[in-house]
Amino acid sequence: MPELPEVETMRRGLEKKLLGKKIQDIEVRLPTIFQGDIESVVGEEFVAFQRFGKALVMQLSNDHSIAAHVKMTGQFVYKETKGTEKEVKNFHPKLGVGSELPNKWTHVIFTFFDGSKLFYNDIRKFGWLKVLPTKDVHSLSFFSSLGPDPLSNLSVKKFYTILQSSSAPVKNFLMNQQKIAGVGNIYANDALFLSRIDPRRSAKSLSEEEGKRLFEAVQAVLKKGIAYGGASEINYINVEGGKGSYQDHFLVYGKEDEACSRCQNPIRRIVQAGRSTFFCPVCQT
DNA sequence: CTTGTACCCTGACCGC
DNA sequence: TGCGGTCAGGGTACAA
Numbered sequence: 059m060p061e062l063p064e065v066e067t068m069r070r071g072l073e074k075k076l077l078g079k080k081i082q083d084i085e086v087r088l089p090t091i092f093q094g095d096i097e098s099v100v101g102e103e104f105v106a107f108q109r110f111g112k113a114l115v116m117q118l119s120n121d122h123s124i125a126a127h128v129k130m131t132g133q134f135v136y137k138e139t140k141g142t143e144k145e146v147k148n149f150h151p152k153l154g155v156g157s158e159l160p161n162k163w164t165h166v167i168f169t170f171f172d173g174s175k176l177f178y179n180d181i182r183k184f185g186w187l188k189v190l191p192t193k194d195v196h197s198l199s200f201f202s203s204l205g206p207d208p209l210s211n212l213s214v215k216k217f218y219t220i221l222q223s224s225s226a227p228v229k230n231f232l233m234n235q236q237k238i239a240g241v242g243n244i245y246a247n248d249a250l251f252l253s254r255i256d257p258r259r260s261a262k263s264l265s266e267e268e269g270k271r272l273f274e275a276v277q278a279v280l281k282k283g284i285a286y287g288g289a290s291e292i293n294y295i296n297v298e299g300g301k302g303s304y305q306d307h308f309l310v311y312g313k314e315d316e317a318c319s320r321c322q323n324p325i326r327r328i329v330q331a332g333r334s335t336f337f338c339p340v341c342q343t
Numbered sequence: 344c345t346t347g348t349a350c351c352c353t354g355a356c357c358g359c
Numbered sequence: 360t361g362c363g364g365t366c367a368g369g370g371t372a373c374a375a
Contacts, residue, residue, distance in 0.1 A: 127370085130367080131354095183351085184352065185369095225346090226346070230346085331348090332368080333368065
């Protein structure tokens with residue numbers, strides 16, 4: 059579920075909590091999730107946290123980085139040596155994580171020299187963490203094939219050019235990370251609703267005006283998602299163990315049969331590329 | 344080249 | 360209460 063706004067919220071949380079922290083130890087409980095040499099980062103400190111689409115790159119003081127993708131259910135949670143009452147309260151048990159860490163879904167534990175810890179939890183084990191030289195990060199196939207990020211290095215003109223290169227349904231286009239990076243199912247649905255474009259239309263069929271409308275809608279929903287701290291629809295939580303609230307502001311996502319907020323006709327659900335699409339068949343054309 | 348589909352995995356949910 | 364089946368979806372491998 060984590061898409062650009064959730065990962066950006068994570069990035070900000072990691073930056074706030076971990077900048078300058080020195081790694082004392084990394085305990086890997088599930089080797090399939092963690093690749094690379096731990097020894098090459100022990101004793102180093104975090105110097106920068108970047109995000110590329112839905113992926114994170116945590117840079118260390120010795121020219122190495124830890125690249126990470128949390129996929130569907132990964133969580134980074136930071137805790138001081140002794141959890142304060144407030145931290146425990148913020149920790150949301152309904153999201154599948156109890157107040158005690160580590161738990162059965164904790165697969166990697168970072169310990170810092172000041173005694174604080176960072177836990178990587180992942181129910182479905184789809185996520186990954188990789189230690190590698192910083193200069194090699196963008197050679198990883200995942201990063202090298204990533205399209206531009208709609209909130210940093212993408213202009214409306216470039217967006218339209220990329221849009222014109224694909225005959226796939228525009229919904230699939232938005233979710234294709236090779237075209238643009240960071241948009242997943244929730245924000246793709248909401249951006250198409252906001253721009254009043256039918257998700258079934260071919261990407262290249264959009265007029266210049268529609269392309270501009272869609273681009274602005276994509277940026278708007280992503281910014282709104284970040285402003286609400288992301289969507290905790292399934293089990294996303296932030297670095298401090300708290301929830302986001304964008305799920306309370308979905309425009310169409312998950313609203314099958316509910317009245318369209320614009321024209322009151324029922325929202326319809328269809329499946330595109332194996333994913334649910336929610337849209338208003340009357341006012342999205 | 345593009346587009347579609349199965350799969351990885353587990354928890355939630357539904358019907359019986 | 361519990362059991363089986365289905366669904367959710369990011370990315371990827373592979374088929375068409």
